[in-house]
Structure formats: structure tokens, C-alpha cells
Amino acid sequence: MKKIGILTSGGDAPGMNAAIRAVTRTALKNGMTVMGVRRGYNGLINGDMVALEIRSVSDIIQRGGTILYTARCDEFRFEEGLQKAKATCIREGIEGLVVIGGDGSFRGAGDLSARGIPCIALPGTIDNDIAMTDYTIGYDTAMNTAMALIDKLRDTTQSHDRCSVVEVMGRHAGHIAVNTGIACGATHIIAEEVPFTVDDVIERIQSTQTTGKHHFIIVVSEGIGNSQEIAKKIEQATGVESRATILGHVQRGGAPTVRDRVVASHMGHYAVELLVNGYSNRVVGMRNGNMVDFDIKEALAMKKSFENDLYRIAMDISF
Numbered sequence: 001m002k003k004i005g006i007l008t009s010g011g012d013a014p015g016m017n018a019a020i021r022a023v024t025r026t027a028l029k030n031g032m033t034v035m036g037v038r039r040g041y042n043g044l045i046n047g048d049m050v051a052l053e054i055r056s057v058s059d060i061i062q063r064g065g066t067i068l069y070t071a072r073c074d075e076f077r078f079e080e081g082l083q084k085a086k087a088t089c090i091r092e093g094i095e096g097l098v099v100i101g102g103d104g105s106f107r108g109a110g111d112l113s114a115r116g117i118p119c120i121a122l123p124g125t126i127d128n129d130i131a132m133t134d135y136t137i138g139y140d141t142a143m144n145t146a147m148a149l150i151d152k153l154r155d156t157t158q159s160h161d162r163c164s165v166v167e168v169m170g171r172h173a174g175h176i177a178v179n180t181g182i183a184c185g186a187t188h189i190i191a192e193e194v195p196f197t198v199d200d201v202i203e204r205i206q207s208t209q210t211t212g213k214h215h216f217i218i219v220v221s222e223g224i225g226n227s228q229e230i231a232k233k234i235e236q237a238t239g240v241e242s243r244a245t246i247l248g249h250v251q252r253g254g255a256p257t258v259r260d261r262v263v264a265s266h267m268g269h270y271a272v273e274l275l276v277n278g279y280s281n282r283v284v285g286m287r288n289g290n291m292v293d294f295d296i297k298e299a300l301a302m303k304k305s306f307e308n309d310l311y312r313i314a315m316d317i318s319f
């Protein structure tokens with residue numbers, strides 16, 4: 001294989017740059033040329049790409065976001081778009097592609113692999129909602145950002161004897177919620193994976209009040225939403241002034257943590273080795289600290305488990 005492409009697709013995640021750097025440098029070391037494709041699959045369709053040299057990826061390992069930009073691309077979901085992308089690859093001499101993104105991006109990589117362009121996908125999403133891997137690029141940074149923000153919020157919540165209902169990201173997955181909830185000592189954690197009623201939350205607040213607690217952090221996962229409504233109900237039932245805070249996209253930015261940089265570097269290196277060894281249509285992941293890879297379709301069919309034990313522990317110790 002003489003020339004490969006790399007792109008970032010779907011939602012951005014801190015550590016994507018570290019993966020771009022690792023892929024580029026590993027490929028160059030293997031004597032390949034590397035094309036950085038801009039704005040996800042759009043760049044493949046439009047031929048928007050730039051050659052990446054050793055120094056093109058200098059000074060990016062510490063930066064959030066993605067130097068290749070990212071985007072969603074509806075055209076790529078259809079045969080015409082896929083054929084345009086394939087034609088670009090053939091015209092540019094791109095014989096393999098590394099795609100960094102979430103499960104939507106994996107579907108695209110599977111479709112393109114099936115049309116003769118070998119693709120390797122890396123899990124890049126803050127949500128950690130990919131079943132075949134314990135860990136996705138960006139997850140650790142997002143959790144640390146959320147934790148730091150909730151700590152700040154706690155200072156003012158405590159000073160005013162308030163209740164803060166904090167909404168963290170994660171789409172339909174509660175991994176960020178349960179981990180930041182336990183790390184910030186949240187009184188209650190509300191995630192889609194665990195059935196709940198607002199009355200349960202109110203009851204828990206009231207029972208902690210009897211032991212002298214007078215400020216409360218309630219972490220709510222993005223998929224639940226309704227933070228304002230939950231805060232209102234808590235205030236009405238308990239008389240504790242309650243405010244909702246939606247942390248939002250700030251969780252997607254910032255310098256990646258050690259963990260995200262190391263995992264992204266490891267996965268990027270592994271992805272190029274797969275291409276060099278003739279593999280296609282694989283997703284790279286990390287299980288029990290080891291790199292693994294799965295067929296894209298198989299990976300997409302897997303179901304992610306939830307940290308029920310961690311949730312139970314959080315409920316046991318934060319009251």
C-alpha cells in the first residue's frame with residue numbers, strides 16, 4: 001500500500017488530533033504517502049484533501065478539536081455519494097482509509113470497504129457509546145472537563161444552600177453521567193439506563209436533609225434532558241432553591257488528557273498496521289488494556305453494557 005487517506009467524521013472529540021498524528025507518522029514510517037481529507041466524507045466526495053508530511057502534524061497532540069475539520073455528510077449515505085467517494089480515492093491513488101468517528105461514521109466506512117476501498121475505523125466520540133471497545137477517544141477528557149465544571153458549580157451551590165441539576169453530555173449513553181456523578185459526589189444520578197422518577201430524586205434529597213445535608217448536586221444525562229423541569233419539581237417539593245445548568249459543548253473541547261493522547265496514539269498506530277497487513281472493514285478498540293479489532297458489521301451489532309455496579313456504588317456512598 002503506497003498511499004492512504006485519513007479523515008475525522010461526525011462529532012469531534014479531544015484526542016482526534018493525536019490519532020491523526022499517530023496515523024500520519026506511522027504511515028510515513030512505512031513508506032506511504034498520507035492525504036488528510038477535510039470535513040469527513042464530504043472531503044472524499046469533493047476531493048478536498050491535503051498531503052500530510054511529518055511536520056504537518058507537529059504541535060497538534062495537545063490540541064482539542066480536529067485539524068482536518070469534521071462534518072456530517074448526508075450524500076455519503078446513498079450509492080451516488082459512495083461512488084463519488086470511491087472515484088476520488090481511485091483518482092488520487094488512495095488505497096486505504098482511516099476513519100475516526102462514531103458509529104455513524106463506522107457504517108460509512110463499512111459501506112466504502114464493501115465497494116473496494118479498505119477502511120479501518122477508530123472510535124472517536126466523547127460518549128463512549130461504542131460496544132466493542134471499553135474506551136473511545138475523547139471520553140476521558142470530556143469527563144474531566146465535566147468534573148472540573150461541576151466542582152466549580154458545587155462551590156456556589158454550597159454557598160447558597162441550593163440544588164444544582166447538571167446536565168452532562170453522552171447522547172443516549174449515561175457513561176459520562178455515572179462517572180462524573182460518582183467523581184463529584186452527586187446526590188443522585190439520572191441516566192437512561194436506570195429507571196427513575198423525579199419523586200425518587202426528591203425522596204433522596206429529603207432523606208439526606210435529615211442528616212444535615214443542605215446542598216445537592218443532581219447529575220442528569222443528556223438523553224434524559226428536561227433539567228429545568230426536574231429542577232422546578234425539586235424546588236416545589238423540597239423548598240430548596242434549584243437551578244438547572246446544561247454544560248453543553250464545552251465538554252467537547254480542550255486539551256486531551258494523558259489517557260486520550262495515549263489511547264489515540266496507540267489506536268492510530270494499530271490502524272495503520274492493520275492496513276499494512278492487508279486488513280479492511282475493521283474497527284479498532286481497546287479491551288482490558290489491549291488493542292483489538294472487529295469486523296465493522298459485527299462491531300455495530302454489539303450491545304454496550306452499562307456500569308450498573310458503579311451506579312449502585314454511587315447511590316450507596318453519596319447521601
Ligand code: ADP
Pocket residue numbers: 009010011041071072073074075076077078101102103104105106107108109111125
Ligand atoms: P458519528 O460518527 O459521530 O456517529 P453520525 O451518525 O452523524 O456521527 O455519522 C457521521 C457520518 O457518517 C454521516 O454524516 C454520514 O456521512 C456517515 N454515515 C452515517 N450513517 C451512515 C450509513 N448508514 N451509511 C453510510 N454512511 C453513513
